[in-house]
Amino acid sequence: MPDSLETPYKRTLYIGSLVVLLSLGVRATFGLFMQPMGMELGWGRDVFSLAFAIQNLVWGVGAIFMGILADRVGSGRTIAISSLLYAVGMAGMYFSHTEMQLYLTAGLIVGLGQAGTTFPVILPVIARAVPAAYRSTAMGIASAGGSLGQFVIVPTGQALITGIDWTGALWVLSLFIAIGIPLAAFLKGRPNAHAGTLSLGAAIRQALADRSFHLLFWSYFVCGFHTAFITLHLPAYLTDGGLNATHGATAIALIGLFNIFGCYYAGKLGGNFSKKTLLAWVYFLRAFGIILLLALPLTPWVVYIFAAWMGLFWLGTVPLTQGLIGQIYGLRFAATLSGIAFLGHQIGSFIGVWWGGYAYQTTGSYTMVWLVSIGLAVIAAVLCLPIKEKPLAAPAAA
DSSP: OOTTSOHHHHHHHHHHHHHHHHHHHHHTTHHHHHHHHHHHHTOOHHHHHHHHHHHHHHHHHHHHHHHHHHHHHOHHHHHHHHHHHHHHHHHHGGGOOSHHHHIIIIIIIHHHHHHTSSHHHHHHHHHHHSOGGGHHHHHHHHHHHHHHHHHHHHHHHHHHHHHHHHHHHHHHHHHHHHTHHHHGGGGOOOOOTTSSSOOHHHHHHHHHTOHHHHHHHHHHHHHHHHHHHHHHHHHHHHHHTTOOHHHHHHHHHHHHHHHHHHHHHHHHHHTTSOHHHHHHHHHHHHHHHHHHHHHSOOOHHHHHHHHHHHHHTSSTHHHHHHHHHHHHHOSTTHHHHHHHHHHHHHHHHHHHHHHHHHHHHHHSOOHHHHHHHHHHHHHHHHHHTTOOOSOOOOOOOO
16 A cells, blocks of 8 residues: 555555455355265255355345445444354354254354445445545455455364364354454444435435446346355365365465455556456456366366466456446445445355255256356456446436
């Protein structure tokens, strides 16, 4: 970050990034629990897929309400409540002995917790705190925090499962999430009520009437489909192909490691070049990576190269999409509008996670899901190109 950025801004950026790191890092471990929990409790992949599909959908719907809460009563309270819900949901998975209990804890409660501890709430806090000249770069850094969490916490989660079983791992990971409760005190504040002329309802109607918002919504859908399917099902896909659990955990961690650079440079480039064009390239290059995975023999090095490639474009969509929302619609209700757009991401996550499990249970293969992932990446790239990047003028008062 530039030296001219003052210390209070840095504190908001770094603490916000840490909350995202913990939240998304723990989320990325869920695929590691699928096999040990399933073997002990007699659940198939379809059960876990539905639980995490519910989690993603609740996360998306909840992000709208958490965004409204943050815009109305302040981000600090919202983040603290969400961190508590997330930690309770993680610990509750330990007590889940029926499918419905898993859907309640891992699905509903954890999903609500994620809604207020991730990008739709955290990035608008950072965007308002950081000077405009550094805003895109700052959002890239915060997005990279989620990737660093994936790199650090996924191997930690696998080591915990190996060392103290999945039951002990859940308790430790719930404590990681609980760290967000005291950190929320440093992320207080809400938007200036006089910034802009629109009310919340008018701002939502204005965005929903704009074609560019719908293009962002559905391209974000594809991002969610990719990231959720790969995060949950890639470890099992590799095991099916003759590799082991360590290869899967390493692959997920590598995606996180390389996305640290991907997010940072997506944000940095977004401050100087067309964000919609960069978004289109991110989706197109994802398709290329999936093609390589399917075309080459499934060896550890092929998997690691695939993971590194996908990592470069993994969450690079986030600072670009969030940046476009702030650029086009302003920052007054950025958390709310980001939450609405993020619902598209999570609808994609729901379908990617659930369909991945259903496809495997019915066909014994993930091939069809991979092929659809390629097609969706190309569609998303095309959807990004017509987006109008100019700020949307507020309608004149009646």
